[in-house]
Amino acid sequence: MTLDLLSPFTEFAFMRRALVGVIAIALGGGPVGVFLMLRRMSLTGDAMAHAILPGAALGYLVAGLSLPAMTVGGLVAGVIVALLAGLVARVTALKEDASLAAFYLLSLALGVTIVSLRGSNVDLLHVLFGTVLALDDAALVLLAGIATLTLVTLALAYRPLVLDCVDPVFLRSVSGAGTPAHLIFLGLVVLNLVGGFQALGTLLAVGLMMLPAAAARFWSAEITAMIVIATGIGIVSGIAGLLLSFHAELPAGPAIILTAGGVYLVSLVVGREGGLLWLARPRKHLEA
């Protein structure tokens, strides 16, 4: 029975590739998602995911469905939008969220237009929802590289990142590491989104970042544990989602994100740290 369930991975190379791909995405996306959530930037991740689209689309326009062209294009577009949005927020009266919203809407519309200029609707679907079942060697190397770089960088910048969230004024009074750490983190966000974009598309790339992170919040009140739990949820959702898509003949990307969403909903209800059930169940208060 178990063997039957897992047989897609033993029988089909494209399923094994997809498996490696989603595990790599979950390894990088889990910790990045937790930090996005704790920095109250959950929607920033979503906005940035749309912002990379015109760059990737330009790469596609120039070189077709080529991995390097779309990756470089996406990276450049993501960084430009992040910087422009930050700049507008600092120089004008517009707040960062509004300025980011303006830029990402512009980017999304521009990106879809560019893709439609040359491609078919199938290409557009690929760009919007990814091609997790068609990852080639180059794409896998890219995803693994991004995951590795992300974990190493986060380990190095961990202290200033945490401090910059908890008490930015204190960090500024003892060190100048806050701003560089924030910029490096934004770079990691863009990088992971570009990676997720290959597999899950621009609309769902952020799914394996934010859903596991949000679910993990209901299982722990401690940041290290939260990161581990989020990464675990990401990996499990990836595996389960792929199997679900195979056995139920559903599109793979949405199946993965739906699974992660399911884990989130379950956590929301039964999670030990403030899940709805625990809130609703009347329990006698403690003595001290």
Add this chain to the structure above:
Amino acid sequence: MSAAAIRFEDVTLGYGRRPAVHHLRGTIPAGSLTAIVGPNGAGKSTLLKAVAGALPPLEGRIEVAGGRAKRLAYLPQAAEIDRSFPVSVFDLVAMGLWGKVGLFGGIGRRQQASIEEAIAAVGLTGFERRPIGTLSGGQMQRALFARLLLQDASLILLDEPFTAIDAKTTADLLDLVRRWHAEERTVVAVLHDLDVVKRIFPRTLLIAREPVAWGETGAVLSAENLLRARRMVEAHDPHAAACAR
């Protein structure tokens, strides 16, 4: 008098072009215990912020002896701490070691002992593993004082550290201030409770945008000076011309 810990050279501080502190000159001696007193809007917090290096002066210079890095500890008013962030009291206090361990230094057994010692000194033993979100206002202030202890700074700036804090906690934390003074650290605190100032702080700067009086506390806090300070801060002219001084 001993060497200056802080020297104000004709300092004007403010936001936009409006001065919050106007033409301040003078020094705070090393090892002194100074209270900054004045009505709301007198520029007290602005002054501390500028000493901490968080606000560049509009004019003039603030000189901190030996530079700010690693020597200065600053506790801002209503610290901008994200209380919902999932870290423990232990981790919050451990941040005080930044000057010693920096980005990558390890926190070994010795550092761990010093963190526990600081937590004990503020009476929070037993709270180490509690998330900071579960602390009361007074407990949070105790934890922040423990962090100050670990920073081991020779210049300590406190902005209204006892506002909305109960008498017992205030007394405990004032003991720490006395201890710092005995260790010859320079302490500057913005305070509103004049009784505390008179009891504990030998020197006082009374300020109402302009310095009103500065020196030995008893002389500075005369009824006449306090009245003058209250009058001065009320003067606000929307059509003020450029300062000629």
